[in-house]
Structures are given as C-alpha cells and as structure tokens.
Amino acid sequence: MGIGTFILVSVVKIAVALFVLLTAVAYTVWLERKVVGRIQNRWGPTRVGPFGLLQPAADGIKFLFKEDLTPPHVYKPLYIAAPVIAVVFALTSIAVIPVGNWVNVGHIYTPLQITDVNIGLLIVLGITSLGVYGIALSGWSSNNKYSLLGGLRASAQMISYEIALGLSLVGVLILSGSMSLREIVQAQSGHFLGFIPNWNIFRGGQFVAFFIYLMAAYAETNRIPFDLPEAETELVAGYHTEYSAMKFAMFFMAEYANMITVACLAALLFLGGWSGPVFGPDILQAILPVFWFALRIFIFLFIYIWVRGTLPRFRYDQLMSFGWKFLLPLAIANLVITALVVVLKG
Amino acid sequence: MVPLPYYLILSGILFACGVTGFLIKRNIITIFISIELMLNGVNLSFVAFAAQWGKLSGQVFVFFVMVVAAAEAAVGLAIIIAVYRTRETLNVDQVNLLKL
Amino acid sequence: MISVHLVLFLIFGAVCVAGAINLLAQSHPINSALSLVVVMGALAVEYLLLGAEFVAAVQVIVYAGAIMVLFVFVIMLLNAGTEERTKGGSYVAMIVGIPGMLAGSALVAWVLLTHSGTKSVVAGALPGSPAQVAPLLFHEFLLPFEVTSILVLVAIMGAVVLASHPNSDPKKEKT
Numbered sequence: 001m002g003i004g005t006f007i008l009v010s011v012v013k014i015a016v017a018l019f020v021l022l023t024a025v026a027y028t029v030w031l032e033r034k035v036v037g038r039i040q041n042r043w044g045p046t047r048v049g050p051f052g053l054l055q056p057a058a059d060g061i062k063f064l065f066k067e068d069l070t071p072p073h074v075y076k077p078l079y080i081a082a083p084v085i086a087v088v089f090a091l092t093s094i095a096v097i098p099v100g101n102w103v104n105v106g107h108i109y110t111p112l113q114i115t116d117v118n119i120g121l122l123i124v125l126g127i128t129s130l131g132v133y134g135i136a137l138s139g140w141s142s143n144n145k146y147s148l149l150g151g152l153r154a155s156a157q158m159i160s161y162e163i164a165l166g167l168s169l170v171g172v173l174i175l176s177g178s179m180s181l182r183e184i185v186q187a188q189s190g191h192f193l194g195f196i197p198n199w200n201i202f203r204g205g206q207f208v209a210f211f212i213y214l215m216a217a218y219a220e221t222n223r224i225p226f227d228l229p230e231a232e233t234e235l236v237a238g239y240h241t242e243y244s245a246m247k248f249a250m251f252f253m254a255e256y257a258n259m260i261t262v263a264c265l266a267a268l269l270f271l272g273g274w275s276g277p278v279f280g281p282d283i284l285q286a287i288l289p290v291f292w293f294a295l296r297i298f299i300f301l302f303i304y305i306w307v308r309g310t311l312p313r314f315r316y317d318q319l320m321s322f323g324w325k326f327l328l329p330l331a332i333a334n335l336v337i338t339a340l341v342v343v344l345k346g
Numbered sequence: 347m348v349p350l351p352y353y354l355i356l357s358g359i360l361f362a363c364g365v366t367g368f369l370i371k372r373n374i375i376t377i378f379i380s381i382e383l384m385l386n387g388v389n390l391s392f393v394a395f396a397a398q399w400g401k402l403s404g405q406v407f408v409f410f411v412m413v414v415a416a417a418e419a420a421v422g423l424a425i426i427i428a429v430y431r432t433r434e435t436l437n438v439d440q441v442n443l444l445k446l
Numbered sequence: 447m448i449s450v451h452l453v454l455f456l457i458f459g460a461v462c463v464a465g466a467i468n469l470l471a472q473s474h475p476i477n478s479a480l481s482l483v484v485v486m487g488a489l490a491v492e493y494l495l496l497g498a499e500f501v502a503a504v505q506v507i508v509y510a511g512a513i514m515v516l517f518v519f520v521i522m523l524l525n526a527g528t529e530e531r532t533k534g535g536s537y538v539a540m541i542v543g544i545p546g547m548l549a550g551s552a553l554v555a556w557v558l559l560t561h562s563g564t565k566s567v568v569a570g571a572l573p574g575s576p577a578q579v580a581p582l583l584f585h586e587f588l589l590p591f592e593v594t595s596i597l598v599l600v601a602i603m604g605a606v607v608l609a610s611h612p613n614s615d616p617k618k619e620k621t
Binding site: 348349358359363376380386390393405409410413415424425436 | 449451452455459462463466467469470475478479482485486489492493495496497498500501504505508509512513514516517520521523524526547551554555558559572574578579582583586587590591594597598600601602604605606607608609612
C-alpha cells in the first residue's frame with residue numbers, strides 16, 4: 001500500500017487501540033470494585049447506571065473537577081513529569097501487541113496490530129523497565145519521607161521482579177524461535193493428542209514458567225500480595241501520597257494499563273493468543289479471534305482481582321527474598337530444563 | 347543515506363561532553379554519569395563501524411561494553427555509598443585525605 | 447540528498463547533543479542522570495537507524511532501564527543536593543577553552559567529512575536481529591561471554607560487601 005494509506009491506517013489503528021485501552025482501564029476499575037465487593041460480601045458500585053456501569057464515567061468527571069493541589073515543598077519539574085512518564089510508558093506497549101489475524105478492511109489488508117516488530121517482546125520488556133522511572137521519581141520529588149520510602153521500595157521491587165519476569169519468558173522464546181509476538185502466537189497453532197491445543201502452557205510444558213510469570217507480574221504491577229509500597233496502612237499511600245486529582249488518576253491509569261499489558265502478554269505467550277473456534281462469514285472470521293483474545297485477558301484480570309481480594313500482603317523483606325531466592329533460581333531452572341528438552345528432542 | 351562521518355562526529359561530541367563533565371564537575375555521581383556518557387559515545391562508534399564494514403562483531407562488542415559498564419556502575423556506586431558514609435560529602439574536592 | 451534516514455538521524459542526533467549539554471549544565475545530579483536517560487533513548491533510536499535492533503533493545507533494557515535506575519536510586523538514597531561550585535575557577539580558561547574546543551572539533555569534523563573516503567551508511571545496513579547476533583555471541587565470542595558473566599558475579603559480590611552497613615561487622619567489640 002502507498003505511504004499515505006499506510007500512515008492513515010496506522011493513525012486509525014493507534015486511535016482505536018488507545019480508545020479501547022483507556023475504556024478497558026476504566027472498566028477494569030469497575031470490575032475490580034465489583035468483584036472485590038462481592039468477595040467481601042457487599043455490592044460494589046450499584047447506583048450509577050445499571051450495575052454501576054457508569055461509575056467509571058462518574059469517576060472520570062470527578063477527577064477532572066477535583067482541585068489539583070501542588071504542595072509547595074515538592075520539586076516541581078519531576079513532580080509533574082513523573083505521572084506523565086508512568087502513564088506514557090504504560091500506554092505505549094500496546095503498540096506491539098497483536099490481537100488478531102490479518103484482516104481485509106475494504107481493499108486494505110492489514111494485521112490487527114499497530115506494528116509487528118521482530119523484537120516485539122524485547123520492546124515490551126524495555127518499556128516495562130522504563131516505567132520504573134515514573135514511580136521512583138514521584139517518590140523522590142514529593143519531598144516526603146513516606147513517599148520516598150514507598151518510591152524506593154516500589155522501584156527496588158519492580159527491578160528485582162523484572163529479572164524473573166524476563167527469564168520466565170525465555171523458555172517460550174526457545175520454543176518459538178522468534179521474538180516477534182505474532183510469530184510466537186503462530187507457533188502455538190494447531191492441536192496435539194487430538195483435542196488439547198498447542199499452547200505453550202500445555203504442549204510446551206511451560207506451566208512452571210506461567211506461574212513464575214504470574215507472580216512476577218503481580219509484583220511488577222505492584223498488586224496484592226506485593227503491594228506494600230502503596231499500602232495505606234503502612235506508608236500512607238506510598239509514592240502517590242502527595243498527588244491529587246488528575247495526576248493521581250494518571251498513576252491509577254498507569255497501574256491498570258500495566259495490568260492489561262501483562263495480561264495481554266500472558267495470553268499471547270502462554271495461552272495461545274487468539275486461537276479458538278472460528279466460523280461464519282468473513283466479518284465474523286475477523287472478529288472472533290479478537291473475542292477469544294479478550295476472553296483470555298478477562299480471565300487473567302479476573303484472577304488478578306480474585307487474588308487481590310483474597311490474599312494478605314507480603315512484608316517487604318519477604319517480598320524481596322521471594323523474588324531473588326525463589327523465583328529467580330526457579331526461572332533459571334525452567335530455562336535450563338526447557339533448553340535441554342528442546343536439544344534432546346532434536 | 348547518512349555518511350559515516352556524521353555518526354563519528356556525533357559519537358565524538360558525546361565523548362567530548364563526557365570528558366568535559368568528568369573534568370569540570372565536582373559531584374562524584376555526576377562525574378560517574380559523565381563516564382557513562384563517554385561509554386555511550388564509544389558504543390555509537392562501534393555500531394557505526396559495524397554497519398560500515400559489514401561485521402556483526404562490532405555489535406557484539408557493544409553488548410560486552412554494556413555488561414562491563416553495568417558491573418562498573420554497580421561497584422562504583424557501592425564505593426560512592428561507602429565514601430558518603432565515611433566522609434559525609436559528595437564533593438570530590440573534599441575527599442582529598444587518605445585518612446580522615 | 448535529504449532522505450528520511452538523514453532527517454531522523456539529525457533529529458535524534460540533536461536530542462543526544464541537547465541531552466549531553468543539559469547534563470553538563472545542570473547542577474543537581476538527578477537532572478544530569480535524567481538527561482543521560484534521554485541521551486540513551488535517542489542513541490537507541492540511532493542504533494535502530496543503523497539496523498542494530500538487538501543492541502538498541504539491550505540499550506533500553508539494560509542501560510536506560512537498569513543501570514540508570516541504579517544511579518537514580520543512589521542519588522535518591524544519598525539525598526545528593528545541588529553541587530557546590532568550587533571557588534577559583536578560571537574565567538580565562540572558560541573563555542579561551544570553549545571556542546578553542548569548538549574550533550578543534552570543527553577542524554576534525556571537516557577533515558573526517560572531506561577526506562575519509564568512506565561510503566554512506568544505508569539505513570538498516572547490517573541486519574542485527576537477535577538471530578544473527580546470537581551465533582557470534584555463543585560461538586566466536588563464547589569465552590568473553592563466560593568471562594563477563596564471572597565479572598558480573600564478582601561485581602555483585604563486591605557491591606554487596608562495599609555497600610553493606612559497617613555496623614554489622616561481628617568483630618566489633620561491644621564492651
């Protein structure tokens with residue numbers, strides 16, 4: 001296709017992806033409030049709209065109209081830049097995540113992905129690494145001991161679990177032979193033993209890696225049971241103590257967008273991406289894979305929220321020793337065993 | 347097409363800024379950051395020449411430079427922490443006695 | 447001739463130089479560290495323009511995402527304030543030195559551009575995907591690879607020992 005069409009198609013894809021991601025973030029908040037409410041034997045939001053479905057809209061309007069306080073003792077440039085950094089990096093990783101096959105829209109044949117880079121997985125890992133800056137800088141620029149402690153702890157936790165996260169993915173890379181997310185999904189197509197799908201968690205034997213990834217993902221996104229840095233009873237509110245209104249909303253959005261990115265990666269790398277029964281006319285053939293992908297993400301987010309409502313949180317030293325002394329050796333062992341099996345199978 | 351000397355000039359500018367920072371700054375951490383800037387400038391030269399002569403060894407060497415920079419940063423920052431604990435200052439001009 | 451490659455190189459080259467000069471101009475080390483992160487990000491794009499995608503990804507993940515986070519940590523931990531200017535800097539050195547250095551670099555740049563006889567670097571000249579770098583890394587350069595892994599291990603041990611609290615020395619007498 002010509003350069004003009006290419007740019008137009010890309011801009012449309014970016015706009016749609018951002019819109020869908022931001023709506024998903026808002027409704028993940030709704031889902032969390034409902035599910036945690038039910039776990040705690042209460043209703044959750046019910047008043048605004050049916051089943052409280054308009055609650056995120058009401059929250060958005062509230063955040064826009066709230067007074068945006070900037071305390072006088074903060075270091076202004078970084079105080080304002082930190083939530084922006086957090087949210088920008090959280091929203092950027094959607095650029096390399098595929099949600100479906102190639103589709104034919106009119107006369108344009110395009111993949112359902114903003115761009116298919118052949119180091120897509122490394123890009124997502126790189127963006128996750130850069131997201132640590134938002135938290136570290138917000139903790140420091142707030143000029144407040146609780147924020148500084150929360151920021152330092154959160155950043156130390158995130159960089160420690162990034163290693164276990166990355167290593168748990170290397171088994172998948174060995175099996176797929178490529179770092180492009182689309183090719184990893186395509187390597188998981190088909191079935192074996194008749195009916196079990198060829199996903200990396202079954203055929204590839206990466207169930208240990210999946211659980212390491214799950215736990216490292218909870219720590220990366222600062223969620224219970226690893227959320228000591230933002231625990232209210234421990235550190236006031238950790239690194240976002242001094243933030244109000246829109247800046248706080250940006251941290252909030254960044255956290256949920258990170259959750260969604262991590263869920264997307266798990267679906268792509270371990271659960272077979274968008275594979276599922278596809279039937280019907282052309283338009284259904286294009287949309288059904290997206291539906292199966294969204295179903296996997298929904299299940300993953302539901303598990304996230306379920307764990308949040310159920311488990312208590314780790315103490316900080318328990319958290320760090322869990323990451324370094326248990327998950328990291330386990331991830332390395334998984335890598336060695338996967339490599340051995342791949343070599344021995346020829 | 348970008349002529350190779352453009353990459354070399356950019357690499358040289360970065361290296362020169364690193365050397366300048368190393369010489370004029372007084373804070374230990376900023377001096378260390380200037381060292382990292384020098385290493386980055388050199389990395390760019392390596393990759394540019396790798397592309398020029400068509401040998402991938404240049405890129406592999408950049409990988410090794412990064413790993414060595416990581417090790418050096420870890421040890422160097424630990425030394426800086428130890429210096430701060432004993433001398434209570436980060437100004438190199440005041441770290442001028444072998445024994446306090 | 448003006449190509450997209452040249453325009454992108456100039457834009458990100460300008461970002462690199464601006465970041466480097468900002469690093470020198472700032473007085474607080476946190477601003478210098480963040481300027482260096484910007485320089486590293488722009489350099490990663492320059493590597494991508496040269497086709498070195500693995501090196502660009504490693505630059506972002508390792509250099510900008512781990513080493514610089516370590517720097518920012520230490521700055522936050524030590525509460526490094528704005529640095530003090532040492533008295534007795536020479537104004538003459540600054541007035542003569544900066545134009546002198548600029549003249550020297552302009553001379554070197556002119557010589558390089560006109561007399562070096564090298565050809566232009568095409569965008570993505572040398573494909574540097576992980577699949578192509580890996581055989582070199584694990585066959586030709588296996589010994590340096592293993593040696594750097596031991597180096598990193600030694601560095602970890604050294605950093606832990608150097609940064610540990612002096613009060614935890616069990617040989618300290620408590621009478």
